[in-house]
């Protein structure tokens with residue numbers, strides 16, 4: 001009992017003199033903590049005669065409660081003092097401007113791709129995807145590109161050292177979005193109206209206007225009684241909506257194995273509106289894409305009967321369109337991930 005009273009008195013008087021929260025915690029641990037002095041005193045309980053144990057136990061409990069209350073009171077007193085000190089010494093300037101978070105922007109390729117998708121969706125076209133790692137079959141044979149065609153050369157195409165399967169030849173990084181034509185015809189049959197935006201790959205030396213990776217948009221329409229007049233109408237409507245002013249389109253003969261007849265498509269120069277300027281090299285026209293009536297071998301590869309259905313297809317460089325739209329003079333900027341470039345859009 002004496003020990004309890006001594007602990008109580010000495011702790012209370014030590015407590016009075018404390019001025020910091022850390023010394024308060026130290027004292028608390030030392031006295032009523034789990035391994036503290038009170039616990040030590042309680043260990044003597046078992047040495048007491050039975051009849052004194054209860055009384056001693058109660059006294060110890062009370063001592064503990066009294067001390068706990070005293071510690072809690074002192075703690076809140078010290079907390080208030082420390083808070084007031086902080087309020088006096090620390091200042092907060094609520095008029096100071098905040099730290100601006102960095103905000104990203106939509107990549108110009110995505111922006112234009114979304115616009116293209118919107119316009120074609122409104123004309124009833126579905127948007128398709130295809131694999132970037134493609135088989136030789138879909139990239140070439142299915143599109144009527146014979147094995148002696150220069151595009152089949154190792155100089156132009158990234159070949160992967162692996163077979164697709166027996167029937168479809170080796171694997172390649174697709175060199176154009178055209179393979180999705182046959183894939184989609186096989187899957188959905190005719191009639192069909194699709195566009196296919198996507199990345200394509202060429203084994204090429206890079207410079208300001210060539211990159212190994214760029215983006216194309218393929219178009220394919222298959223139905224009954226389809227002619228190039230429909231293609232011209234769709235393309236003029238598309239470009240006029242895209243650029244927000246009247247654009248005209250002209251067809252020139254061109255060769256692509258997967259179309260017959262094949263076309264090169266130009267559109268009227270946006271800057272001079274056909275009069276001739278530096279941008280269009282004084283011709284009034286800008287070269288835009290390849291197109292044509294889908295070759296019957298391609299329709300057959302897609303499982304479509306060419307005596308019932310016809311179609312046209314086109315393919316243009318989305319990357320080139322973006323460069324034209326924003327006046328970007330180096331293709332490599334587009335994949336550079338350079339924020340100084342990207343933040344401009």
Ligand code: DAH
Nearest residue numbers: 176256290291292313314315
């Ligand atoms: N695939 C061709 C290329 O990458 C572009 C092209 C030309 C696509 C004519 C077509 C087409 O669908 O009909 O150069």
